[in-house]
Amino acid sequence: MSERFLVTGGSRLEGVVGVGGAKNSVLKLMAAALLAEGTTVVTNCPDILDVPLMADVLRGLGCEVELTDSSVAITTPAEPKYHADFAAVRQFRASVCVLGPLVARCRQAVVALPGGDAIGSRPLDMHQSGLQLLGADSTIEHGCVVARAEDLNGANIRLAFPSVGATENILMAAVLAKGETVIDNAAREPEIVDLCNMLVRMGAHIDGAGTSTLTIEGVERLQPTTHRVIGDRIVAATWGIAASMTRGDVRVEGVNPKHLGLVLDKLRAAGAEVTPEPNGFRVLQRERPQAVNFATLPFPGFPTDLQPMAIGLAAVADGTSMITENVFEARFRFVEEMIRLGADARTDGHHAVVRGIPRLSSAPVWSSDIRAGAGLVLAGLCAEGVTEVHDVYHIDRGYPRFVENLQGLGGQIERVGTAS
Known part of the structure; x- marks a missing residue:
């Protein structure tokens, strides 16, 4: 049996989510x-x-x-x-x-x-x-x-x-x-x-x-x-970006916010209210996020592991964003799946240009790696209808209790099995 996620768009994420070890x-x-x-x-x-x-x-x-x-x-x-x-x-x-x-x-x-x-x-x-x-x-x-x-x-x-x-x-x-x-x-x-x-x-x-x-x-x-083990800054940032994409209000616990300085700055630039806390942070996005440019770099730069989520944010933002991938050349494979969801995006070498639209559309999509899979789920939360995300075993390799945590924040997601 292989498994897929069914993600129904339209929910605003709200609540508290804990992060485990990195x-x-x-x-x-x-x-x-x-x-x-x-x-x-x-x-x-x-x-x-x-x-x-x-x-x-x-x-x-x-x-x-x-x-x-x-x-x-x-x-x-x-x-x-x-x-x-x-x-x-x-x-x-x-x-x-x-x-x-x-x-x-x-x-x-x-x-x-x-x-x-x-x-x-x-x-x-x-x-x-x-x-x-x-x-x-x-x-x-x-x-x-x-x-x-x-x-x-x-x-x-x-x-x-x-x-x-x-x-x-x-x-x-x-x-x-x-x-x-x-x-x-x-x-x-x-x-x-x-x-x-x-x-x-x-x-x-x-x-x-x-x-x-x-x-x-x-x-x-x-x-x-x-x-x-220290808290997982990539998982924590995924929930923060999800809050911004869905115009939600999410408090993330179990991570040092100093490990996410530039990421949180980018969310502020997108219009979110970001509040660091002793053991985490809170992201509140009241309006549609604004377009922001991203360039991946080794720490303390923007993490390459968050590039798919950055593209997801850009896909629903107001304006045009440029995302530059400086670490892994094949990570833009994810963009092809985003285009299936209606994203207005194109790639040129290690650059992607994304023109945000108010709402994505549902479609079957495939995860090529852990972070791409999570990015596609976040995009599905912002799409009309039900998005099928396949090859979700990738996501399970990097995100503990992914479905349960999203459901706890009000996301509509379901794990189903299919005959392979």
Whole structure:
């Protein structure tokens, strides 16, 4: 059986919605448990499909993993296995984050090239070159990333682009390398800071978290710890943008609003009243949103993960918006599905020009990735009639209790099964 969502347009979202742990953090924190023998506990885990998938990857590496409500306990053996199973790894991109920890603990790793969302090329060149500078040989063999090292030694590493994944893998290898490692042009995302904070709790020596330069002084061993995942800023922003699109009034709880500074500024520019709160924020949109331009960039810029929602907002805004995608070249595939819903949009290279219309129209549409699926649901809330959103398993990978949360805010959405 495959499933789809039936979304009936016309509802104004109103109420309070809670946000769980960040998808873009929890999987990396789970991988970091490989760095220390014993039991590491990660709390505030989101109820998404990728968490049990990562648990399967870790079990394949010899760990015992227990999932309980919103926590995961990972018991890592003294000698983990170093070959990550193809069947588990190929299902999601974040599985590649076991590469750095395995090289650090085992001095070797064989990790199948990962799968994940269809949003464009995401090569592993920077991951490999960073590990090579630390002393590991790294090649691609028979569909796997293979890395081997006699020893790991600190190095000065400058990333060509502030890649989140490369920063994470190099960081997790460097914490057990001999001497000092400096990563320049490192990613600055809150999820990187979250990983650094957990590693420090495990005994790592890291300076510069949240800046473009990370300095790591390697240690001989780390200890297991307990760590709480930060709130998911992408999920939180999705609900905020949904409030603006539906002229609603939504309070989002469970996230640090400082992690969404530019996003909230864009909602203010669209005419929303945005109020930061100690554990979240409130978005109140009284009138039709105004057109706003967006350009995706690494943090603290506008997140590429919110580009589909930005296009959805532009599609119903008053005026013409330009959205520029600077991170993933294939993310504009989403625009084709928006056009099915009546959006007045065209793309030219890494730009999309969207002329807002008062109301979209319903149609069958297909999710190509997690965020595109969520963006299509938000667009369906602003369309006449019932919109069918297919391939919703993508959405389940990134949004806990998506249907229930939308229904709780007054959205008309239903999950139905169809014979595949």
